[in-house]
Amino acid sequence: MAQAHHDANVYYVPHGSKWPVLASIALFVTMVGLASWLSGFGGGKVAFFVGLAGLAAVLFRWFGDVIRESLAGFYNRQVDISFRMGMMWFIFSEVMFFAAFFGALFYARQFALPWLSGEGDGMATHTLLWQGFSGGWPTNGPAEIGGSFQTIPAWGIPLLNTLILLSSGVTVTIAHHALKAGQRTRLLVFLGLTVALGALFLFFQAEEYIEAYRELNLTLGSGIYGSTFFMLTGFHGAHVTLGTIMLAIIWLRCAKGHFSRNDHFAFEAVAWYWHFVDVVWLGLFMFVYVL
Template sequence: MTTGNEHYFVPEPSRWPIIAVVGIFFTLFGVVLAINDVASGSVVSIFGLAVLVYLFAGWFGDVIRESRSGSYNGQVDISFRQAMAWFIASEVFFFAAFFGSLFYIRTIAIPSLAGEGHLASSHLLWEGFRDVWPLLMLPDDSAYVPAREAMGPMGIPLINTIILLTSGVTITWAHWGLKADRRGHLVGGLAVTVALGCIFLGFQVYEYIHAYEALGLTLKSGVYGSTFYMLTGFHGLHVTMGTIMLVVILVRSLRGHFTPKEHFGFEGVAWYWHFVDFVWLGLYLFVYWL
């Protein structure tokens, strides 16, 4: 397609969207089967994830080859930036929904069950219910397993906060190195950022094991247990995705794919990583501290 004197690159019809649908379907279908204790659920999910890995490798590979061949111009670069901005905006609203749920539970639902607020009559549902947080159990003890203790803000949560904040500095340092055409700074900054992301995930796995075994904190430990694992778990998934993207960008940097003027592939991943850092600060404040 031609606009004025510029040619806007339009790719050929692609098989990747169909493959994406297949991968997403089998992944989610397998999860549904696993939740309902169907033995084949895990196998179906693994198949779906394998299809998604093939999808990302192939589709991203096509985009990289198109970029390296010089098919993209300034207009395409603007389109990529707008798309990434909208993607991150959708992620903001995704986490906003979880933070909103946490806010509703703590400021409206629990007080109303204790006889406070404009829904004060809700206290009739459970006699003697008290407004406490973290709520580690519900009155129906037969259905929920109370935890012995909530997660505190010190220790691993604090260490992980320092790690993610440091990773934001290192990826910014790598960006400065790229713009200054200093490959050593670029590659070194990216390598350190990848290492910090992996360390963060390792600490989070250890934290989950500690929470289950030492604190008795599970998804069934009242509303606190479910919100804790949903919020931190989805954030951990995003850190995993971000780390994989950083590895790809690191490999591309080693191959000399980026220049000081043309490097949106790097910038898009850096935007995403800074978003992950920002979300963690909110999690650390509202889940661990308050």
């Protein structure tokens, strides 16, 4: 096993860790539980929350080890570069993740729906499968899965949440500049505002979902529109939740004085992630709510 050292010319490799294996097990239990829950199998809900709690506990302990190693001075410039590359690849994978869902939305609207309506190359599909169907977006499809529904107006809660996320992007940037300038009070105030704005966004999204289910009959089962709407906005909401938790942890670390002007990659990594969340929401607002 590698030994801890402070040599700037040697890449630090930690001791053997049990956390990757435990995280894999917890993640497996979480996903099996979720699949079972959605499929109606008994015990799926319990397994999902047990796996989720286990994953949270493992990540808490794992990142705690990383923080202690960082504060002990085990990390040098080589490690910092690897952290930055890892975070960039992680965000790239997230870009591809959302690109897949945006691609499904684009395909359904620009190709599948016109073909089912008899346009272009879809004449055979229209005649053989759904003769007489003429659909415009939004739609729950030829079979009208889930029954009739109403959409959420873009200029209500969605616009408000857009302004909230854009404001949070400004506050986290101000906090970053305050950290680099050594302005501790300003850093904590604006980073705290960012956390509050993230929580406010989630509150309004929950209100939106409640209205959709109770009053608009817009559910995950409302055909192609309902599935793409909740997959895109739901996964984005999950990312906002994760980002808000990370920002809160970074706030606590800033309060404890873990970062300096020149050594604060953990803050930068979370800020990168938060800006990514902002950009994805702008795409959602335009292509899901407005257009």
